[in-house]
Amino acid sequence: MKAHQTPFQLFDIEALIGPDERAIRDRVRAFTAEYVRPFTQQWFETGASPVRELARELGQRGLLGMHLDSHGCAGASATAYGLACLELEAGDSSVRTLVSVQGSLAMHALAQWGSQQQKDQWLPKLRSGESIGCFALTEAGFGSDPAGMATHARRLGDDWVLDGAKKWITNGSIADVAIIWAQTDDKIRGFVVPTDTPGFSARDIPGKLSLRASTTSELRLDGVRLPGSALLPGARGLSAPLACLNDARFGIIFGALGAAQDSLESTLEYSRNRQIFDKPLASYQATQLKIADMAVELGKGALLALHLGRLKEAGTLRSEQVSVGKLNSVRTALAIARECRAILGANGITLDYSPLRHANNLESVMTYEGTSEVHQLIIGQALTGHAAFR
Helix, strand or coil, rough: CCCCCCHHHHHHHHHHHHHHHHHHHHHHHHHHHHHHHHHHHHHHHCCCCHHHHHHHHHHHCCCCCCCCCCCCCCCCCCCHHHHHHHHHHHHHHHHHHHHHHHHHHHHHHHHHCCHHHHHHHHHHHHHHHCEEEECCEEEEEHHHHHHHHCEEEEECCCCCEEEEEEEEEEEECCHHHHHHHEEEEEEEEEEEECCCCCCCEEECCCCCCCCCCCEEEEEEEEEEEEEEHHHHEEEECHHHHHHHHHHHHHHHHHHHHHHHHHHHHHHHHHHHHHHHHEEEEHCCHHHHHHHHHHHHHHHHHHHHHHHHHHHHHHCCCCCCHHHHHHHHHHHHHHHHHHHHHHHHHHHHCCCCCCCCHHEEEEEHHHHCCHHHHHHEEEHHHHHHHCCCCC
């Protein structure tokens, strides 16, 4: 048997990233090897993971809000953040989701639109992992169409009173602070809501077949009374939460490829060692054809992700380009995970091998932060000039 390459070596991806980005990637890879990979089977089986402990470890390594430049955040490059997401999701999508929700959603909203008091109170604790944040936009009847949300905030003297419900909220039941988006008489506005405020309640959503290691919750707001200072002063209209989602989608572009990379590399290792009719599975043409096709798609996805990272660093990345990346990466990753599961045969349905777990998780990744259909329509509008959402 000749020496073999990894899929990323085939494309010489290493030559496209700088030493600082490589150092961050390697640090996150080491974190994942120690704190994620040994426990993924247990987390999937039990449907729970130690989110608070993981957050503190991530915070100690500067990975929460790492791409922000505020209150001690590292201000890392977009590409470095993307590579971190790739390595985390190679372990499990739930851990990358934790980092995305904490940094790209909750912390991003505070850093971009919060008052100085709100930033000072929450950003240091969220950055360190001492506190957990969640981001509550989606409702049971309003996912792809958040503008129709029913949650409402009304003025009562100098205070605000919130009523409504949110669903599919990552970390909702364990969060210390929630960024809640609600209808007001002055467009959709954001509110910083400590979760111990009377009238706020949360429960976990049971029976999940995907992202089982992630805490996913439903929130209820029953007359939640907040001071006027709870309003995010710089956020007015739906463009603010959508900008946060766009930041999270960027991380998914890289993250989903991590699930694909891990699926393919683990399957390559298996195929080299699995003997069938006295030959390694990897030595059969049918196996090599599948592996070659998957490696090409993974490499193309990585090249696109890196290109979009450089555009983001230059300040020229457009929202429809983010949609191109998210749509491509998740489609590619899901197809690779499924094909890898098939190559593994019966072994592929067990938690001893990662592809089916990754495929299950990617079903959620395909849905959240904009379904595939939503991103197709964003791209379609960019190409035709016509909106076709209704």
